[in-house]
Amino acid sequence: xxxxxxxxxxxxxxxxxxxxxxxxxxxxxxxxxxxxxxxxxxxxxxxxxxxxxxxxxxxxxxxxxxxxxxxxxxxxxxxxxxxxxxxxxxxxxxxxxxxxxxxxxxxxxxxxxxxxxxxxxxxxxxxxxx
Amino acid sequence: xxxxxxxxxxxxxxxxxxxxxxxxxxxxxxxxxxxxxxxxxxxxxxxxxxxxxxxxxxxxxxxxxxxxxxxxxxxxxxxxxxxxxxxxxxxxxxxxxxxxxxxxxxxxxxxxxxxxxxxxxxxxxxxxxx
Numbered sequence: 427x428x429x430x431x432x433x434x435x436x437x438x439x440x441x442x443x444x445x446x447x448x449x450x451x452x453x454x455x456x457x458x459x460x461x462x463x464x465x466x467x468x469x470x471x472x473x474x475x476x477x478x479x480x481x482x483x484x485x486x487x488x489x490x491x492x493x494x495x496x497x498x499x500x501x502x503x504x505x506x507x508x509x510x511x512x513x514x515x516x517x518x519x520x521x522x523x524x525x526x527x528x529x530x531x532x533x534x535x536x537x538x539x540x541x542x543x544x545x546x547x548x549x550x551x552x553x554x555x556x
Numbered sequence: 557x558x559x560x561x562x563x564x565x566x567x568x569x570x571x572x573x574x575x576x577x578x579x580x581x582x583x584x585x586x587x588x589x590x591x592x593x594x595x596x597x598x599x600x601x602x603x604x605x606x607x608x609x610x611x612x613x614x615x616x617x618x619x620x621x622x623x624x625x626x627x628x629x630x631x632x633x634x635x636x637x638x639x640x641x642x643x644x645x646x647x648x649x650x651x652x653x654x655x656x657x658x659x660x661x662x663x664x665x666x667x668x669x670x671x672x673x674x675x676x677x678x679x680x681x682x683x684x685x686x
Contacts, residue, residue, distance in 0.1 A: 451670045458665065459589035527668055531661035535588065538657055540581045 454502055458528055462487055462495040467521070467529045468536060470505065474520035504528055584632055588658055592617055592625040597651070597659045598666060600635065604650035634658055 457463050465484045469475060475483065481492050496519060499505040504525035510516040521529060587593050595614045599605060605613065611622050626649060629635040634655035640646040651659060 451666070451673055454669045454673070455594065455666055456591070458669070459594050461586070464585065464589050524672060528665060531664040531668065532589075534661040534664070535658060536581070536585055538661065539584045539588070542654060543580055543584070 457498045457502055458504065458532070460495065460498070462491055463499060464532055466492070466495050466499060466519075467504065467525060467532055470519060470521045470525070471529050471533060474518050477517050477519070480519065499525070587628050587632055588634065588662070590625065590628075592621055593629060594662055596622070596625050596629060596649075597634065597655060597662055600649060600651045600655070601659050601663060604648050607647050607649070610649065629655070 458467065462484065465487070466480060469480055469483045477492070477496075480496075481487060481489060484492070487495075496505060496507070500507050500519075503522055505519055506522050508518045508520075510518070588597065592614065595617070596610060599610055599613045607622070607626075610626075611617060611619060614622070617625075626635060626637070630637050630649075633652055635649055636652050638648045638650075640648070
């Protein structure tokens with residue numbers, strides 16, 4: 427598979443065959459851009475959050491999906507997990523330095539898209555600020 | 557739902573409640589970062605491509621999933637579709653101006669991640685160029 431860049435128009439500088447299902451970079455991009463991964467990373471940009479706070483922040487996410495998404499992001503070293511030895515234990519999540527780097531283009535994407543959508547069509551505008 | 561920003565730490569400048577499942581921006585972010593959407597957008601960054609070329613570029617995508625992904629991206633005005641009146645008709649896809657803007661942060665994300673992964677662990681390096 428080495429040298430097997432299947433991407434039409436690939437350039438010599440390309441380091442990975444990310445269009446291949448076995449590529450480690452593709453796996454990580456898939457995690458970061460997963461159904462819920464993107465919202466967890468954006469949510470954690472401003473504050474470290476407890477599990478239940480994340481769950482409340484992201485409308486529609488189930489406890490099971492949040493736990494699964496966090497597990498993958500922690501494995502990828504994008505998110506850290508801190509357990510305080512209280513009863514019951516308090517678990518907090520935050521972005522690692524790498525997670526913070528990765529959350530930047532996600533935030534850019536999100537800003538681009540919200541700027542594009544016309545305010546008049548937005549039933550969920552949060553503030554009448556412009 | 558107006559004014560119902562559920563995101564903890566939200567600031568007055570936030571225009572949409574993207575953490576809400578009904579938010580139009582959330583829908584579009586979900587399409588752009590969907591399992592296959594991200595790869596279609598990155599593939600089309602360098603060249604306009606025919607349907608079968610896209611399918612060959614993206615390892616593991618089925619014809620059905622590619623058709624469905626393209627339909628959504630065309631609806632969102634991120635991708636255009638051109639049909640040439642030949643027999644059989646030739647269908648070409650490319651990025652709209654907005655699609656090109658949106659593909660930039662996706663490419664940044666992808667570059668960040670591929671730079672992070674150590675070359676020595678990469679079974680799918682495409683070239684021995686560094």
